[in-house]
Amino acid sequence: MxxxxxxxxxxxxxxxxxxxxxxxxxxxxxxxxxxxxxxxxxDVVLLEEEYEEKKVELKTTDAEIQQMVQKRRLKIQEIKHLMDLSEEDAGREKAEGVQVFTDLMDSVGRGLKELLKTIEEKQETTKKQAEAFIRELDQEISELMKRSAEVEQLSLSEDHLHLLQSLNIHRPPPTKDWTEVRVFPSYEGTVVRAVSQLEETLSEKMKKVLEAQLKRVQMFAVDVTLDPETAHPYLILSDDGKQVKDSDVWKNLPKNPKRFSNGFCVVTKQSFSSGRFYFEVQVEGKTEWFLGVIRESVNRKKLISLSPQNGYWIIRLINGNKYKASDDPPVDLSVKSGLQKVGVFVDYEEGVVSFYDVEAAALIYSFTDCSFTEKLFPFFCPGFDNDGINSAPLIISPVAVN
Structure with missing residues (x-):
């Protein structure tokens, strides 16, 4: 009914x-x-009218509920997929870690074995040398004792003629000058040299590990272009949105909340709020630049400290040779001179921002334990032109995965 x-x-x-x-x-x-x-x-209506209206509302509600159910099922699939990826990553990292540390332990074992062998061989050589010296000294002592006995015997002689004819016995027999002879093995530097060789071996192995790590993060390369709507009025962007440099000429541009008013900065059109992404920037020929990522809500109108607390995760070059990470406090970076290309990798969920020297396949710096809660934008600042000294542009480069 x-x-x-x-x-x-x-x-x-x-x-x-x-x-x-x-x-x-x-x-x-x-x-x-x-x-x-x-x-x-x-407000009173016919019961049947209300009934039909409620039926429509219930259908709408049911559709909304089904949509919510579907979204959650998709989220479950996404989480399961991420779990599978996590297991694959963990398995790969464990296998690589076991291999690397096994190699390291083998290298350490071989280094220790060679060190002990070197010391033992030097000790054995010293022992044989000392024994040879002792035998030679014993021989000379025997000769001297024999001469001493002859001298003593001669001194008791009453035969004047015999005594005078044996004058050569008055002098000691010819012997070796032992004044400068030393038996003191020098082990100084043996351990240092062994450790130095081990460091070279470990350095080579670490280089291979970093090369493999860089190749992995390069798999997350994204295609990004600079957003002219965010560029400071002094900046010049290329038509393809891949290059930026300082012009020293102010341009009358439309004002908007996204545009940087202080600091010669620009961000990309693309933003990221999950997952992992990577991009590379050519910095060759520059004496000043700032690179990294920022959160969407940073203050773009006032000069503020470029720190993680203010939403900036960046590294920078100043004065042509000083590299710093804008952490709190800032960190001086050990980077070889002539850095040509920087790779920037972000793992949103893990809260990591890493910077790589692409040419050397070396890790420059990592911000860790970051807490990302909003969109992140790749960030670029080419620095002042400085009368042409710093005129080279920052260039977003295509990622070449070998």
Whole structure:
């Protein structure tokens, strides 16, 4: 039986009239008399009309619920996929870690074995040399004792002629000058040289590890272009949005909340709020630049400290040879001179921003334990032109994965 028909068959307990109407104000079924006495100023409609309206609302609600269910099922699939990727990453990292540390332990073991062998061989050589010296000294002592006995015997002789004819016995026999002879093996530097060789070996192995790590993060390369709507009025962007430099000429550009008013800065059109991404920037020929990522809500109108606390995760070059990470406090970076290309890698969920020397396949610096809660934008600042000394542009380069 239809619910409306069933309800219409019921009677109002107060007026003993059929429940044919619905009061929207009180959300209840009422009879004709109720509308006159108790619901006179209320919004009252036919029960069937309300029923049809509620059915439409229920269908809409059900569609919304189904959509919510579908979104959650997709989220479950996404989480499961991320779990699978995490397991694959963990497995690969463990396998690589076991291999690397096994190689390291083998290298350390071989280094220790060679060190002990070197010391033992030197000790054995010294021992044989000392034994040879002792035998030679014993031989000379025997010769000297023999001469001493002859001298003593001669001194007791009463034969003047014999004594005078044996004058050569008065002098000691010819012997070696032992004044400068030393038996003192020098082990100084043996351990240092062994450790130095080990460091070279470890350095080579670490270089291979970093090369492999760089290749992995390069797999997350993204294609980004500079957003002219955010560029400071002094900056010049290339038509393809891949290059930026200082012009020393102010341009009258439309004002908008996204544009940087202080600091010669620009960000990309693309933003990222999950996952991992990587891009490379050519910095060759420059004496000053700033690179990294920023959160969407940074203050673009005032000069502020470029630190993680203010939403900046960047490294910079100043004075042509001083590299710094804008951490809190700032960190001096050990970077070989002539840095040509910088790779920037971000793992949003892990809260990591890493910078690489692409040519050397070396890690420059990593911000860790970052807490990202909003969109991140790749960030570029080419620095002042400085009368042409720093005129080279920052160039977003295509990533070449070998």
């Amino acid at each position: 239809d619910p409306v028909e069933n309800l219409e068959g019921r009677m109002c307990t107060k007026h003993d009239k059929p429940l044919e109407l619905f009061c929207k104000n009180d959300q209840m079924c009422v009879c004709m008399l109720c509308t006159v006495l108790d619901h006179k100023m209320h």
